[in-house]
Amino acid sequence: MEYLILGIVLLVLSVVGGSVMFLRSRTGRTLEAPPRPPVITRPSGTGTDEAPSAPAEHVPADVIPVPEIEVPPPSAGRLQRLRARLARSQGALGQGLLAILSRDSLTDDDWDEIEDTLITADVGVTPARMIVDELRTQQKVLGKLSPEQVKTMLREQLLAQIGPDLPRGLHVQRKAGGAPAVIMVVGVNGTGKTTTTGKLARVLVGDGLKVVLGAADTFRAAAAEQLATWGERVGAEVVRGPEGSDPASVAFEAVKHGIAADADTVIIDTAGRLHTKTGLMDELGKVKRVIEKQAAVDEVILVLDATTGQNGMTQARVFAEVVNITGIALTKLDGTAKGGIVIAVQRELGVPVKLVGLGEGPDDLAPFDPEAFVDAILD
Numbered sequence: 001m002e003y004l005i006l007g008i009v010l011l012v013l014s015v016v017g018g019s020v021m022f023l024r025s026r027t028g029r030t031l032e033a034p035p036r037p038p039v040i041t042r043p044s045g046t047g048t049d050e051a052p053s054a055p056a057e058h059v060p061a062d063v064i065p066v067p068e069i070e071v072p073p074p075s076a077g078r079l080q081r082l083r084a085r086l087a088r089s090q091g092a093l094g095q096g097l098l099a100i101l102s103r104d105s106l107t108d109d110d111w112d113e114i115e116d117t118l119i120t121a122d123v124g125v126t127p128a129r130m131i132v133d134e135l136r137t138q139q140k141v142l143g144k145l146s147p148e149q150v151k152t153m154l155r156e157q158l159l160a161q162i163g164p165d166l167p168r169g170l171h172v173q174r175k176a177g178g179a180p181a182v183i184m185v186v187g188v189n190g191t192g193k194t195t196t197t198g199k200l201a202r203v204l205v206g207d208g209l210k211v212v213l214g215a216a217d218t219f220r221a222a223a224a225e226q227l228a229t230w231g232e233r234v235g236a237e238v239v240r241g242p243e244g245s246d247p248a249s250v251a252f253e254a255v256k257h258g259i260a261a262d263a264d265t266v267i268i269d270t271a272g273r274l275h276t277k278t279g280l281m282d283e284l285g286k287v288k289r290v291i292e293k294q295a296a297v298d299e300v301i302l303v304l305d306a307t308t309g310q311n312g313m314t315q316a317r318v319f320a321e322v323v324n325i326t327g328i329a330l331t332k333l334d335g336t337a338k339g340g341i342v343i344a345v346q347r348e349l350g351v352p353v354k355l356v357g358l359g360e361g362p363d364d365l366a367p368f369d370p371e372a373f374v375d376a377i378l379d
């Protein structure tokens, strides 16, 4: 009898134990990660440069990120929105000039001070002299001016040097035949090239355009990664190749995909880390030539760091000799009081500043608007 009871107890225990283990294993299976969907930043079949795809990782289901597509603000009025930031960095220049110009009687020393203030703000020697000469003539004719008149006069002179009528619009709309507009972004690494490419994609998506990005800066793997993140946030596809692959091939695939995907604009981020002008010329020239087998390049935007002053100008000159630059994106204007670089660089290169970067935030890039810029300086 005792053996019979012991047998029954053992039987019950084994059944209960088995059930618990079954439940555990079931619980374990439900927690087991489903295969992670591949992060598609590059369309399939992008030619021989395509890297072998990474094996699917297993991650807990509850940490799989759900990509949330952001809707960035449109381009119109961006600079006005960033005006406070511009006034913060450039306001001292305007206030300094207004203070001197408002003195009772202006001596030669005062005029020299005005010229020095402009040169210190990177306006450039010749434009600074032109501004001073013009202000001086007007002041002689008009005599003692009210603060309002001083402001108006200075505003006019700064605007005249910036060139309110230069063509600053970006060619971002499809071409007549339906192919996407192609923008190449060039510049030295560290100037904010990749960031500007990503921010520009946001500006265009904000304006309702379909954008494809090409990560042709294959020199640094992180640059492609960075661009992929920018693209994912606004739903722009990013075509990229393995680190060190041929940038021209990536650019080609990006434009090809842009055409196939019926995109409005393809933006190509290029590498600038080349030590010789010949190397740079070879690479950028090749990228452009290869792109143009499929669609014309509509814009070549040179990204320039406003905080680098004369160094930046030297770089700008080299790039201008190598490629036909159609516009300048001046970054990090929030980090320098030397906003006069807008005048100097346009004069040097003969192309307009089309975009300005005013911070590290995703929407801190704005189409350049001369009037809003001067008003922020003089506020």
Ligand SMILES: Nc1nc2c(ncn2[C@@H]2O[C@H](COP(=O)(O)OP(=O)(O)OP(=O)(O)O)[C@@H](O)[C@H]2O)c(=O)[nH]1
Residues within 6 Å of the ligand: 187, 188, 189, 190, 191, 192, 193, 194, 195, 196, 217, 220, 223, 331, 332, 333, 334, 335, 356, 357, 358, 359, 360, 364
């Ligand atoms: N304050 C400020 N920082 C900026 C601006 N634009 C870019 N940056 C910062 O500049 C740094 C360099 O930017 P990147 O876009 O990585 O520069 P890059 O020229 O592409 O360099 P690589 O990625 O190495 O090719 C980053 O920390 C950006 O956040 C700007 O307008 N203002």
